[in-house]
Amino acid sequence: KKSYNITLLPGDGIGPEVVSVAKQVLNLTASLEGIEFKYQEMPVGGAALDLTGVPLPEETLSVAKQSDAILLGAIGGYKWDANEKHLKPETGLLQLREGLGVFANLRPATVLPQLIDSSTLKREVAQGVDLMVVRELTGGIYFGKPRGFGKNENGDEIGFNTEVYATYEIDRIARVAFETARKRRGKLCSVDKANVLEASMLWRKRVTMMASEYPDVELTHMYVDNAAMQLIRDPKQFDTIVTNNIFGDILSDEASMLTGSIGMLPSASIGDSGPGLYEPIHGSAPDIAGQDKANPLATVLSVAMLLKYGLQEEAAAKRIENAVLETLDKGFRTGDLFSTGMKLVGCKEMGEQVLRSI
Amino acid sequence: KKSYNITLLPGDGIGPEVVSVAKQVLNLTASLEGIEFKYQEMPVGGAALDLTGVPLPEETLSVAKQSDAILLGAIGGYKWDANEKHLKPETGLLQLREGLGVFANLRPATVLPQLIDSSTLKREVAQGVDLMVVRELTGGIYFGKPRGFGKNENGDEIGFNTEVYATYEIDRIARVAFETARKRRGKLCSVDKANVLEASMLWRKRVTMMASEYPDVELTHMYVDNAAMQLIRDPKQFDTIVTNNIFGDILSDEASMLTGSIGMLPSASIGDSGPGLYEPIHGSAPDIAGQDKANPLATVLSVAMLLKYGLQEEAAAKRIENAVLETLDKGFRTGDLFSTGMKLVGCKEMGEQVLRSI
Numbered sequence: 011k012k013s014y015n016i017t018l019l020p021g022d023g024i025g026p027e028v029v030s031v032a033k034q035v036l037n038l039t040a041s042l043e044g045i046e047f048k049y050q051e052m053p054v055g056g057a058a059l060d061l062t063g064v065p066l067p068e069e070t071l072s073v074a075k076q077s078d079a080i081l082l083g084a085i086g087g088y089k090w091d092a093n094e095k096h097l098k099p100e101t102g103l104l105q106l107r108e109g110l111g112v113f114a115n116l117r118p119a120t121v122l123p124q125l126i127d128s129s130t131l132k133r134e135v136a137q138g139v140d141l142m143v144v145r146e147l148t149g150g151i152y153f154g155k156p157r158g159f160g161k162n163e164n165g166d167e168i169g170f171n172t173e174v175y176a177t178y179e180i181d182r183i184a185r186v187a188f189e190t191a192r193k194r195r196g197k198l199c200s201v202d203k204a205n206v207l208e209a210s211m212l213w214r215k216r217v218t219m220m221a222s223e224y225p226d227v228e229l230t231h232m233y234v235d236n237a238a239m240q241l242i243r244d245p246k247q248f249d250t251i252v253t254n255n256i257f258g259d260i261l262s263d264e265a266s267m268l269t270g271s272i273g274m275l276p277s278a279s280i281g282d283s284g285p286g287l288y289e290p291i292h293g294s295a296p297d298i299a300g301q302d303k304a305n306p307l308a309t310v311l312s313v314a315m316l317l318k319y320g321l322q323e324e325a326a327a328k329r330i331e332n333a334v335l336e337t338l339d340k341g342f343r344t345g346d347l348f349s350t351g352m353k354l355v356g357c358k359e360m361g362e363q364v365l366r367s368i
Numbered sequence: 369k370k371s372y373n374i375t376l377l378p379g380d381g382i383g384p385e386v387v388s389v390a391k392q393v394l395n396l397t398a399s400l401e402g403i404e405f406k407y408q409e410m411p412v413g414g415a416a417l418d419l420t421g422v423p424l425p426e427e428t429l430s431v432a433k434q435s436d437a438i439l440l441g442a443i444g445g446y447k448w449d450a451n452e453k454h455l456k457p458e459t460g461l462l463q464l465r466e467g468l469g470v471f472a473n474l475r476p477a478t479v480l481p482q483l484i485d486s487s488t489l490k491r492e493v494a495q496g497v498d499l500m501v502v503r504e505l506t507g508g509i510y511f512g513k514p515r516g517f518g519k520n521e522n523g524d525e526i527g528f529n530t531e532v533y534a535t536y537e538i539d540r541i542a543r544v545a546f547e548t549a550r551k552r553r554g555k556l557c558s559v560d561k562a563n564v565l566e567a568s569m570l571w572r573k574r575v576t577m578m579a580s581e582y583p584d585v586e587l588t589h590m591y592v593d594n595a596a597m598q599l600i601r602d603p604k605q606f607d608t609i610v611t612n613n614i615f616g617d618i619l620s621d622e623a624s625m626l627t628g629s630i631g632m633l634p635s636a637s638i639g640d641s642g643p644g645l646y647e648p649i650h651g652s653a654p655d656i657a658g659q660d661k662a663n664p665l666a667t668v669l670s671v672a673m674l675l676k677y678g679l680q681e682e683a684a685a686k687r688i689e690n691a692v693l694e695t696l697d698k699g700f701r702t703g704d705l706f707s708t709g710m711k712l713v714g715c716k717e718m719g720e721q722v723l724r725s726i
C-alpha cells in the first residue's frame with residue numbers, strides 16, 4: 011500500500027475550515043484508491059505568529075520539506091495587518107515559497123459551464139475560457155536585493171526594491187511553461203514589459219531562445235499592460251501565460267476573476283525537486299472565518315492538483331475533480347456562488363456532498 | 369484675443385491621422401470661442417528616429433517646454449521593435465515625460481451609454497462606470513537606478529531595475545489624487561503592494577498622512593492584485609484610483625478595456641508647472657495606419673482635456689465633449705466600435721461629423 015506524508019498548513023481565517031474538508035476528501039479518496047496518507051499539521055502565518063512569534067517557524071519548514079506534498083489553507087488577517095514586515099503573516103508565506111524552492115506557480119482559470127453566470131463577463135466572452143498562468147514565484151521584485159528604506163541625495167526618505175532576474179531563473183520557469191503549454195493546447199504567451207525594463211528584456215531574450223526546443227509550441231510575447239486588456243477583451247485567445255512574479259500576481263488574480271468563481275480556483279507551486287505547495291488562490295476571508303460559510307472547493311481542487319502534479323496519482327485526482335463537478339451539477343452552492351434555484355450549503359455540508367459524490 | 373501655443377507631436381502609426389483631425393477641431397473651437405491657437409509640429413518616437421537618429425530630439429523637447437500645451441498622437445511600431453533601448457520610440461516618450469516633469473497621468477475610464485454594448489462586461493456591471501486613474505508617471509521602476517544588465521555572484525547574466533519612491537514624489541501625486549477625488553465623488557482608493565514591497569509601504573504611509581488634509585475625501589487602500597480583480601468584479605465601486613507608475617500602466621489599461629472603447633479614451637499628463645502632455649491612451653496601431661480607419665475621438669477628447677486642464681478653457685472643452693456625444697448619438701462609428709444599425713465612417717469623416725456637431 012503506497013503511503014504519502016502530507017503536511018497540512020491550515021493557516022488563518024477560513025484556512026482551517028477548508029483544509030479540514032480537504033483532509034476528509036483525501037482520506038476517502040485514499041481508501042478507494044488503495045493508498046494511504048499520513049498528516050502532520052503545522053502552524054504558519056498569523057497562527058504561527060500567535061503561537062511562536064514568527065510567521066514561519068523553522069520546524070514548520072523542516073517538516074514540510076521532508077513530506078511528499080504540502081497543503082496550505084490561507085494566510086493573513088486584519089489582526090496582523092499593522093505588523094512590521096518581518097512579522098507579517100504574508101512574510102511567512104514568502105519564506106515558505108523560498109524555503110521550498112517552489113519557483114513555478116501554476117494557476118488555472120477555467121470557466122465551468124455550471125458557474126458561467128457568476129462571471130461579470132458576457133456569456134459569449136466567458137464561455138470556454140480555459141487558461142493557465144505560470145507565474146515565477148521565488149524571484150523578481152518579491153525577493154530582489156537591495157531593498158529597504160533610506161535617503162536620497164537630497165535627504166528625502168525613500169523606499170526601494172529591486173526587480174532582478176538571472177538567466178537560470180528565467181530558463182527554469184520558461185521550461186515549466188513550455189512543458190505545460192505542450193500538454194495543453196500548445197500556445198504560450200510570455201508577458202513582460204520589455205519596452206521599458208531591462209529585467210524584461212533579458213526575460214524575453216531567454217524565453218525566445220528556448221522556443222527552438224519546442225517547435226510544437228507557438229510562442230508569442232505581450233506587454234503586461236496589453237495583457238491586462240486582452241484578458242478582458244478576449245480571454246479565449248490565451249492558453250498558457252508565463253510571466254514574472256509581480257505581473258503574475260496581478261494577471262493571475264485578474265484571470266481568476268474572469269471566471270466569476272475565485273472560491274473554486276486551486277493552485278500548485280512546484281520546484282525542481284522536493285515537495286510542492288498546493289493552495290486555493292483565495293485569501294483568508296477573516297470576515298466569514300469560523301462561520302461555516304467558506305467555499306471549500308478551491309481547496310478540494312488544490313488537493314486534486316496535489317495528487318496529479320505532486321504524487322502522480324492521476325486517477326485519484328480525476329475522481330476528486332469529477333466529484334466536484336457532480337456536486338455542482340446537483341445544484342449545491344456556498345454563499346459566494348449562490349443564485350436562485352440552487353441549494354445553499356455551508357462549508358461542512360459542501361464537503362459532505364463532495365464525499366457523497368466521490 | 370487670447371492666443372495659445374500648442375506643440376503637435378503626431379508621432380507614429382495612426383498618430384498623424386488622429387492629430388490632424390484634432391487640429392481641425394481645435395481650430396473650429398477657437399473661432400467659436402474667440403481664442404486663437406498657434407501650432408508647432410515636431411517629430412518624436414519612430415518618426416524622430418528616422419529623421420534625426422534619436423527618439424526625442426532636443427529641439428522637440430525645448431519647443432514643447434516653451435508652449436502652453438502639447439498634443440501627442442501615438443508612438444511606436446514594428447519597424448523599431450528590435451532597436452536597442454536608447455533607440456526605441458518608447459524611450460522618446462519616457463524622455464518627454466521626464467523632460468516635461470509631468471508626474472501625474474490622469475486617465476478617465478467612463479462607460480458611455482451609447483457604447484455600453486462594446487464592453488465585454490455584462491450591461492448591469494458596465495453601466496455607470498466612471499472612474500479616474502491617477503498614475504504616477506515620472507518615477508518608480510520606469511526611471512529608478514541602478515538598472516541594466518550584469519552578472520550575479522555565480523557568473524549568471526542578470527537584468528535588473530529599481531522600484532524607488534521618495535516622499536516628495538509620493539506627496540505630489542497624492543495631492544493631485546486627493547484634489548481630483550474632491551472634484552469628483554470624494555472617494556480615493558490608493559493601490560499598492562504594501563504587504564511585500566518597501567516602496568509600497570512608504571507609499572501607503574505618505575498617502576495616509578495626507579488624508580487628514582482632506583477630511584471630505586474617503587481614502588481606502590487596496591493591494592494591486594485585489595484591485596485587478598475588483599475592477600472586473602465591480603468597477604462601479606471606484607471613483608478615483610491613485611497608484612505608482614507600473615501598477616498604473618497595468619490598471620489603467622485594464623480599466624479602459626472595461627469600457628469596451630479604448631478608441632475613445634483620452635489622457636492628460638501634468639506637472640507642477642509648465643505645459644501638460646495630452647494624448648489618447650491607444651497605441652500607434654501600425655496595422656491600420658494610413659488607411660483612414662482610425663478612431664480620432666480619443667485624440668479629440670484629449671484636446672478637450674487639454675483645454676480644460678491645461679488652458680482652463682472649460683467652455684471650449686465642454687463644447688468638444690458635447691460634439692463627440694452628439695456625433696455618437698447620430699450613430700456615426702469607426703470600425704473599432706461599429707455594430708449593425710450604425711453608420712460606418714473613416715477617420716476623416718468622423719472628424720467632419722464632429723466639426724458639424726461643434
Ligand SMILES: CC(C)[C@H](C(=O)O)[C@@H](O)C(=O)O
Binds near residue numbers: 100103104259564593
Ligand atoms: C499574500 C501575498 C504575499 C501573495 C503574493 O503576492 O504572492 C498573494 O497575493 C498570492 O498571490 O499568493
Ligand SMILES: CC(C)[C@H](C(=O)O)[C@@H](O)C(=O)O
Binds near residue numbers: 205235458461617
Ligand atoms: C509605450 C509605453 C512606454 C507606455 C508606458 O508604459 O508608460 C504606454 O504603455 C503608456 O501607458 O503610455
